[in-house]
Each structure stands twice: as C-alpha cells, then as structure tokens.
Amino acid sequence: MPFDPLIAATRFGTGLSPVHAPPSDAAAMIARLAGPDEVAARLPIPGLATIQPSPARVQDVSRARIKARGTPQAEETDAIRRVVFAEARETQQRNALTTIARGVTAPDGLRERLTAFWADHFTVIARNGSQNHLVSPFVADAIRPHVAGSFGDMVVAATTHPVMVQYLEQFRSLGPQSRQGQRTGKGLNENLARELLELHLVGVNGGYTQADVTQMAELLTGLSYDPTEGTTYRAGWAEPGAEVVMGRRYSAKADMSTITGALRDLAVRPETAAHVAHKLAVHFVSETPDPDLVASLAQRFLDTRGDLLEVSAALLDHPAAWSPDRVKVRRPDLFLTAALRALAVPADRITGIDRRAFNTHVGGPLKLMGQPIEKPIGPDGWSEAAATWITPQGLAGRIGWALRSPQHFVDALPDPRDFVRTALGPLAPAELTFAVGAAESDADGVGLVLTSPAFQRI
Amino acid sequence: MDRRGFLLQGAALGCSLAASPLITPVALAAGPWDNRLVVIVLRGAMDGLDAIRPVGDPDYATLRPTLNDGKATPVSDFWALHPGLAPLLPLWQAGEAGAVHAVSTPYRDGRSHFDGQDILEAGTLRIDGGQGGWLNRMLGAVPGMTAETAFAIGQDRMAILAGPAPYLRWSPEVTLKLSPQVRRLLELTLHEDPLFRNAALQAVAIADGLSVEAAMQDEGGADMQMEAGRPGAESALARFAASRLREETRIASFSINGWDTHQNQRVGLERTLSRLSDTILTLRDELGPIWQKTAVLCMTEFGRTARENGTRGTDHGTGGAMIYAGGALRGGQVAGRWPGLSDQALFEQRDVMPTGDVRAAAGWVMRSLFGLDADVVSRVVFPGLDLGDRPEFLL
Structure with a gap:
C-alpha cells in the first residue's frame, strides 16, 4: 500500500485543513521532523525554569499560609495564595490551548502527534491543584525536544525531570542503608522504579521480577527534587553498593551518572525496543497491529540504538502503516484539534478564549468525552482502544460539542x-x-460532518 | 438539496427511518430478578489492614507504628474500623455492613495496579482482554438480559462490565439535546459503523429516560433543591446508580479512585474512606426499601504491605479486604479466615497472606442474589474458580 496524502494528514497528522496542503510524501514529513521546531517557536510553551508561578513560589505561599494560621496575617497570606493558584490555573489553561493551537496550525501535524504519543508514554499527573500547571512544562522540557532525537536522551530527561520525580514519588525514596536512611529509619519507595520497568522501558512482559524492581529502586536512590534547586542528587540518600537490574550490574558510585548510565543501558535493550515498537504501532495504526510492522519498528530501534527519527521513518516506510482500513478513532483532544483545524481557526482565536469559554468549549467537553485535560487515571496514560472512547457518554460528548462549539x-x-x-x-x-x-x-451540518465515523476514524 | 428532497433521498438510500433505533423508543425489559448488585471498584489498592484493623492481633501494632493511631472504632474484641468508616457504624450494628478479610484475586508478585485491576475486573488471570469482565460474562450466562439490566456509571473505564453482553454506561453530568431532524440525520450518518451506531443508540435511550425523569422531578416541586451541601462526585454516582436501580437496572458498577497511599496514609486514607462511607450511605438513603434487596461489594486490586514504609505509607501488597453493605447480606462481622501477621504468616514476609479468593466471595453473592448455579460461577463467570464453602456473610 503506497503513501496516501489523506492518510498522512489524518493517521500521522492532526487532520485535513483548508489552509495547509497534506504532506506530499513520507520523506518530506521526516525532513520537516528533522528540521527546526517552527511550531513551538511560534507558539511557545515555557519549560519548568520559566513557568509562572514557579514551583518555589507555590511552595512559599503555601508555607506562608500554614505558618500564618491563627495569626493576624492569616487573611493576607490566604489571599496571596489564592492569587498564585489562580495564576497557576490560567497558565495551565493557556498552555492546554496552545497545545491545541499547535495541532490546528502546524504545517503537518506529525511532530504534534509524536509529542502527544511520547508525553503519554511518560505520563505525569498533577497530584494536587498546585501542580496542575506543571504537566505542559514537563512535556516542553523532557519530551518535545527528543521526539526526533534519541530515546535514551528522552528517558533520562523524563525520569530525572522534577515533575516526574515528584509524580512517581522518587523524592521520598531513600536507601535504608544510606546515611539518611540509617538516621531516619525511612526507606525505599518503589513507585518510579516499577513504572520505569513496566511502562517506560522493557514493558510489563519484559521479563523483570520483583527483585529487579527493588534493585532498580535502590539504584534510583539519591535522585531527588527541590522546588528551588530543581532536580538534585543527594548522595547521603543513595543506597550503598552496586545494583543488578535484569542481569546487568551497574556502578556502585553514588552519583547521578550511575542513574543516567543505567537508564541509557535499559533504554536500548531488545525488550525496550519491542515494547516501544508495539506501543507506537498500536497508537498510530491499529489496536492489533501487523506483527511485521512491529518487528520492523523494533529492528530499526535496535539498529539505531533508539534513534526516534529513524523509528518514525520506519513507521512511515512500512506498507501496513498505509492500510486503507481506518480502525483507530481520534482521541478526544485530537478530535477537537482536527475539528478546529478543518475549520481553519487561527491560533489566537484558540489561545485567546476566556476561562468561561474554555470550560464550556474545551475543558468541560473533553471531560465528558472521557479525557479530562492532563488527568488520565494513572501513569499508563490514555487508552488506545476505540471502544473506550466511543461509548454512549463519550459519543454524546462529541455530538454535543460538534453541534454547539464550532461556531464559538x-x-x-x-x-x-x-x-x-x-x-x-x-x-x-x-x-x-x-x-x-x-x-x-x-x-447542524458542520456537526454532522464532525460526528461522522468518517471524520473520527483515522 | 431541500428538505423534501431529503425524505425522497432517504428512501432512495434504502435506510428505513421508520425502523430507526434512534427514533423508536427502546423497550426496556425488566431484569430476570429482583435483587440488586452494586460493585464498587476501589482503584489504587485499598489498605485493608488499615481500613479494617486487626487491633487484637499481637503483631499489628509493631507493623503499624504510626497508622495505629488509636482512633479506630472497635466492632469486636479483635477488629476495629478506621475513622473514615465510622459513619458506617450504624449500618454495621444493624447487620447491613461488614467486611471479608485476607482476600485477594489470584494475582501474585506483580504488584502492578494496571495488571491488578485488569485481573480483578476480568475475574481471571488471563488478561488479554478477549474475554471481557466478569460481570459481563455473568450477564451473558443468564437469559433474558437487556442492556438496561446493567449500568457502568461515571467517567472511568469499567472493564468489569465490558464484553459482548449488552450493558449501559453513563455519567450523570451528560445531557444530549438533539432536534428531531439532527436525530434522523445522525441515524443515517452513524448507521454503517456498528461502534458508533450502538453507542449513539444507547446514548439517546439514556438521555431520553433522564430528561423524562428530570421533567417529572421539576413538576414535583423544589424539594430536590433542599439538600444540604454540595454532594461529592461519588455521591452523584451513587445517586444516579440508585435512580437506575429503582427502575429496571439490577447491576451497577462504578469506581472510587485515590487508594494508592504510598505516603502520609493517615490523611489520604481517611479522606478516601470517608468518600466510600458517603457513597454507601447515599445508596442506602436513595434506594429506600430496595436497600433490603441490595448487596454492595467494594473490591480492590490488591492489599498493601503489612509494614509501613519509610514515608508513613504502605506499598503495593497482596492480601486485602472487601467491604460490603446492603440488606441482602449478613453484616456486622469481619468474615474470612485471618492468617495472622507474624513474619512466618505473611506472604513473602511482606504482605497479608490471602486466605480466600475475593472472586469466591463475589461468586457466592451472585449465587445468593441471583440464584446462579455453582457451575455457571466456576466455569463461566470465574473460569476455574474453586468456590469453596458457603461463606458466613450470606443471608
């Protein structure tokens, strides 16, 4: 099955547009992906270093409020905290809208789709309201710069990013035999170690055991986070001694290079290649992908030691990727993006909407469609199954949006x-x-087009 | 094309609008039984050892230095309820709430939420997704089921009800207002794709039912507005579940999240257990006399480590507890066989040893409520399950 511009724009992009012609061939798509990230330059999303309010600011105002409880300053600190939290909410909203606007206005949407895929692979979720605005900076820092780069770099960037260290509780984990462990009697928290093996690297069928998870958790001790300093390494928290994970012995040295070295090594294992290849094929092509497609993605991954530009090229090279059967259904965020793209909505019409319109036309509808913004249930991210999304309720959400929101x-x-x-x-x-x-x-007519299976399937 | 042309064209396309499922009211037959089953999936792994505390166990206090805060409510010489479950005490004393301890699914050693929940909801160790959830297999095994018999409620994926047998799924906050013309045209445009067609058919049927109900309530006056305080999300789910269970629905399932208490469990678990208590009390209040025919099972993917971890929480474990409620079960007790908490008694010297299969507990409840054959339970609903002896919490 040959290259098809319609499939290129829908299955591997953010949809057809009256403004942007579909890609002419796979080489052009890969060349654009290899080139500069023009979309991000035009519609920037800040990383953690410059996000407002900063994590340190959020921590400061929260602490000040607790400290002021029962004192004459209580009311004032309360008010300051409310202002900072409102600013955080605005930031989250603006960046969520910018992400949509990128997909709507990108010349071709492959980079947007890959960013969404890898952000889901390394899902982080805010644990409370003060962190809601930190998911998009995580994606900006750790995911997007690497979607055409090395998987090992992405694994290191994602795993050591403050938001991941926080989300999967690595900052609480310390070696029971470490100085700090001996002093406090505290110990390991296995959360990050487990999800790394199960979700991010070798996969749940990757052949690891509970012992590997514990070893991985010991290996990760020392990796921590501080709202002011960002990612830190606390040698006094690191479990002494070398760890063995899945049969490989890693350095006993208590520093960050031990952690990044082990991550890079695990990132190019054949089990990781197979896991990532399968996920990519499931995301873009089919819930039950052609085994030969998966094998060829895994092979390219192994041959290039996880060069994701090459792996994306392998995806577009394979005939099964161009199957005329449209078995995937657009996820709600992509459905909304593709709809606005077909309507040729300019970026500022999207990023400029107020909070009320955001709730009515973006945040609220996405929740009803089953995809509350940046809030999947767990670190395994969003479902790939069409039946998860096209439920009576999910479809009702799409129909309601398609009939009422485009005119806004x-x-x-x-x-x-x-x-x-x-x-x-x-x-x-x-x-x-x-x-x-x-x-x-x-x-009604526009709504009928957008609710049609022909539009929603890609 | 004008409106008149539409009708002609519609006939020409061979699509019989008169027979359209979207414009024909769906007949909703009653379920074949009168009892009700509510399954609440507690996602994230509830710490059974903290929820239902074995305060009489000699090893308990050592394992739980900070979680054993002395604030539990004793319900026997041996057992005490976590403060978050205290609102259930009147039910407990009335024999309408209880727990089964030291139970688990057959899942061992993986300790992954996702696999754990998949196994809990599939009801079997095979989780390739092909066989659907165990509530769905139960529906498939009994003749006379309609979609309205079972309801998955809320915005979470409820794999427990997924499968070939028809069931409905809805979240209380959805409305679907369509003009008659859009309805007809949607029937046309969604018709060829079964996934979309069936979802739309059910959506319209549910939305129609809800709008009728809402209209009746509007006419009934403003007393619905009298509730004190804003109900939580779970209360809304429970209220919606009860509204269905008062009608044709016999099985409802939804989930409560937030049980993954790796740190500072004292705060986190109290909050989540309070939400569970609220949910159960809302069901009781809203079901009225039907509560006596109802069994509520609160199941979780696995228990948590017997020892507190280094961050005043607990990590993923194995044996846990199932909380139950409803007039159709014998409450006021902690059922199950308690294995003890000594080092040798623990599973892998780490977790509560499971002495019972939580699927057997659910299987017996279905036998008791719905008269299912033992054979159907152990071959179809939970393939290969040993049901064991009749448990003490059945009526």
Whole structure:
C-alpha cells in the first residue's frame, strides 16, 4: 500500500485543513521532523525554569499560609495564595490551548502527534491543584525536544525531570542503608522504579521480577527534587553498593551518572525496543497491529540504538502503516484539534478564549468525552482502544460539542456542503454528503460532518 | 438539496427511518430478578489492614507504628474500623455492613495496579482482554438480559462490565439535546459503523429516560433543591446508580479512585474512606426499601504491605479486604479466615497472606442474589474458580 496524502494528514497528522496542503510524501514529513521546531517557536510553551508561578513560589505561599494560621496575617497570606493558584490555573489553561493551537496550525501535524504519543508514554499527573500547571512544562522540557532525537536522551530527561520525580514519588525514596536512611529509619519507595520497568522501558512482559524492581529502586536512590534547586542528587540518600537490574550490574558510585548510565543501558535493550515498537504501532495504526510492522519498528530501534527519527521513518516506510482500513478513532483532544483545524481557526482565536469559554468549549467537553485535560487515571496514560472512547457518554460528548462549539471559534461557519470535502477529502460517504445537505442549519451540518465515523476514524 | 428532497433521498438510500433505533423508543425489559448488585471498584489498592484493623492481633501494632493511631472504632474484641468508616457504624450494628478479610484475586508478585485491576475486573488471570469482565460474562450466562439490566456509571473505564453482553454506561453530568431532524440525520450518518451506531443508540435511550425523569422531578416541586451541601462526585454516582436501580437496572458498577497511599496514609486514607462511607450511605438513603434487596461489594486490586514504609505509607501488597453493605447480606462481622501477621504468616514476609479468593466471595453473592448455579460461577463467570464453602456473610 503506497503513501496516501489523506492518510498522512489524518493517521500521522492532526487532520485535513483548508489552509495547509497534506504532506506530499513520507520523506518530506521526516525532513520537516528533522528540521527546526517552527511550531513551538511560534507558539511557545515555557519549560519548568520559566513557568509562572514557579514551583518555589507555590511552595512559599503555601508555607506562608500554614505558618500564618491563627495569626493576624492569616487573611493576607490566604489571599496571596489564592492569587498564585489562580495564576497557576490560567497558565495551565493557556498552555492546554496552545497545545491545541499547535495541532490546528502546524504545517503537518506529525511532530504534534509524536509529542502527544511520547508525553503519554511518560505520563505525569498533577497530584494536587498546585501542580496542575506543571504537566505542559514537563512535556516542553523532557519530551518535545527528543521526539526526533534519541530515546535514551528522552528517558533520562523524563525520569530525572522534577515533575516526574515528584509524580512517581522518587523524592521520598531513600536507601535504608544510606546515611539518611540509617538516621531516619525511612526507606525505599518503589513507585518510579516499577513504572520505569513496566511502562517506560522493557514493558510489563519484559521479563523483570520483583527483585529487579527493588534493585532498580535502590539504584534510583539519591535522585531527588527541590522546588528551588530543581532536580538534585543527594548522595547521603543513595543506597550503598552496586545494583543488578535484569542481569546487568551497574556502578556502585553514588552519583547521578550511575542513574543516567543505567537508564541509557535499559533504554536500548531488545525488550525496550519491542515494547516501544508495539506501543507506537498500536497508537498510530491499529489496536492489533501487523506483527511485521512491529518487528520492523523494533529492528530499526535496535539498529539505531533508539534513534526516534529513524523509528518514525520506519513507521512511515512500512506498507501496513498505509492500510486503507481506518480502525483507530481520534482521541478526544485530537478530535477537537482536527475539528478546529478543518475549520481553519487561527491560533489566537484558540489561545485567546476566556476561562468561561474554555470550560464550556474545551475543558468541560473533553471531560465528558472521557479525557479530562492532563488527568488520565494513572501513569499508563490514555487508552488506545476505540471502544473506550466511543461509548454512549463519550459519543454524546462529541455530538454535543460538534453541534454547539464550532461556531464559538469562527466568525461564520463554512457551508456544510463545502466543509464535508474540507474535512474528509474526496472520500466522504454518500449518506453523509446527503445528510449534510439536508441539515436545517450550518451548525447542524458542520456537526454532522464532525460526528461522522468518517471524520473520527483515522 | 431541500428538505423534501431529503425524505425522497432517504428512501432512495434504502435506510428505513421508520425502523430507526434512534427514533423508536427502546423497550426496556425488566431484569430476570429482583435483587440488586452494586460493585464498587476501589482503584489504587485499598489498605485493608488499615481500613479494617486487626487491633487484637499481637503483631499489628509493631507493623503499624504510626497508622495505629488509636482512633479506630472497635466492632469486636479483635477488629476495629478506621475513622473514615465510622459513619458506617450504624449500618454495621444493624447487620447491613461488614467486611471479608485476607482476600485477594489470584494475582501474585506483580504488584502492578494496571495488571491488578485488569485481573480483578476480568475475574481471571488471563488478561488479554478477549474475554471481557466478569460481570459481563455473568450477564451473558443468564437469559433474558437487556442492556438496561446493567449500568457502568461515571467517567472511568469499567472493564468489569465490558464484553459482548449488552450493558449501559453513563455519567450523570451528560445531557444530549438533539432536534428531531439532527436525530434522523445522525441515524443515517452513524448507521454503517456498528461502534458508533450502538453507542449513539444507547446514548439517546439514556438521555431520553433522564430528561423524562428530570421533567417529572421539576413538576414535583423544589424539594430536590433542599439538600444540604454540595454532594461529592461519588455521591452523584451513587445517586444516579440508585435512580437506575429503582427502575429496571439490577447491576451497577462504578469506581472510587485515590487508594494508592504510598505516603502520609493517615490523611489520604481517611479522606478516601470517608468518600466510600458517603457513597454507601447515599445508596442506602436513595434506594429506600430496595436497600433490603441490595448487596454492595467494594473490591480492590490488591492489599498493601503489612509494614509501613519509610514515608508513613504502605506499598503495593497482596492480601486485602472487601467491604460490603446492603440488606441482602449478613453484616456486622469481619468474615474470612485471618492468617495472622507474624513474619512466618505473611506472604513473602511482606504482605497479608490471602486466605480466600475475593472472586469466591463475589461468586457466592451472585449465587445468593441471583440464584446462579455453582457451575455457571466456576466455569463461566470465574473460569476455574474453586468456590469453596458457603461463606458466613450470606443471608
């Protein structure tokens, strides 16, 4: 099955657009991916170093409030904290909208799709309201710069990022035999070690045991985080001695290089290649992917020691990737992005909406569709199964959005009879073309196009 | 194309609108029994040892230096309820709430939430997803089921009900307002894709039912507004579940998250157990007389380590507890066989040793409530399960 521009734009991009032509061939898509990240330059999302409010600021105002309890300053510290938390909420909203605007206005959406895929692979979730605005900086720092780079670099960046260290509780873990462990009687927290093996690296069928998880947890001791300093290494927390994880012995030296060395080594194991290859194929092509596609992705991963530009190229090289069967369903965030892209909504119309419109037309609907923004249930991220999303409730959420929200983002809705071709290309099913013509209003017609299986399946 | 053309064209496309499931009211037959089963999945692994504390066990206090805070409510010489479960004490004393201790699924050693929940909901160690959830297999094994018989409620994935047997899924906050014309056209555009068609069919049926109910309540006056305080998300789920269970629905399932208490468990678990208590009390209040025909099972993927960890929490373990409630079960007790907490008694010297299979507890409840054959339970619902002896918490 040859390259198909429609599939390139939908299965590997953020959808068809009246403004941006679909990619001309796979080489052009890979060349763009290898080139500069123009979209991020045009629509920036700050990393942790410059995010406002900073984690240190959030910590300061929270501590000040606790300290002031029962004193005359209580009211004032309370008010300051409310302002800072409101700023955090605005930041989260703005960055969520910027992420959507990137997908809507990117020349081709491959980098956006890969960023979403890898951000999901290394899912972080805010544990409380003061961290809600830190997910997008994590993606900006640890994921996006590496989607066309090395998987090992991404693993190191993600694992040692303050937001991951916080989310999977690495900052609480210390070696029971370490100085600090001996002094306090505290010990290991296995959370990050387990998810690294199970989700990020070799996968749940990667052949590791509980002993490997414990060894990995001991190996990670010392890795920590401080709101002011960022990622830190606390040698006094590190479990003494060398660790053996999945049959390989890692350095006994108590410093960060032991951790990054082990991560880079695990990142290029064949089990990791197989796990990542399978996930990529499932995400982009099918819940039950062609075994040969998976094998060829894993082989390219191994041959290039995890060069993700090469692995993405291998995906686009394989005939199974271009199967005309559209068995995947757009995830709610991608559904919304693709809809706004087909409507040619300019970036500032998206990023500029106020909080109320955000709740009505973005945040609220995504929740009803089953995807509350940046809040999957656990570190395994969002489901890949079409049936998870197209439930009565999830579909009701999509229908409701498609009928009512598009008009909020454009001055005038397109003629639905044109829009059906814009959104779907020449292959719109006859019954859809007919239904669109029979709709009572432009809003209904546009809604029918967006709710059609032909639009939602990629 | 004009509106008149639409009708002609519709006929030409061979799509019989008169027979459209989206515009024909769906007949909702009653379930084949009168009893109700509510399964609440506690995602994140509830620490059974802290929820239902064996304060009479000689090793308990040593293992739990900070969690044993002396604030538990004794319910026997040996057992005490976590403060977060104290609101359930009146139910407990009335024999309408209890627990089964030292139970687990057959999952061992992996201690992964995701696998643990998959096994709990699949009801079997095989979790390739092909066989659906155990509540779904139960539905498939009994003739006369309709989609309305079982409801998965809320925005979480409920794998426990997934599978080929029809069931409904809804979240209380969804509404679906469609003009008659859009309804007809959607029927047309979604028709060829079964996934979309079936989801839309159910969505419309549920939304129609809800709007009728809401209209009736509006006419009934403003007393619905009298509730004190804003109900939590779980109370809304419980309220919605009860509204369905008062009608045709016989099985409802939803989840409560937030049990993964790796640190500072005293604060975290109290909050989550209070939400569970609220949920159970809401079900009791909203179900009225039907509460006497109801069994509520609160199941979790596994227990937690017997020892506190270094961060005043507990890590992933094995044996845990199932909390239950409802007038259709015999409460006021901690059932199950207690293995003790000495080093030798622990599983891998680390976790509470499971002495019972939580699936057997659920299997016996289904036998008791729905009259299922032992054979159906141990071959179809939970393939290969040894049901064991009839437990003491059945009526």
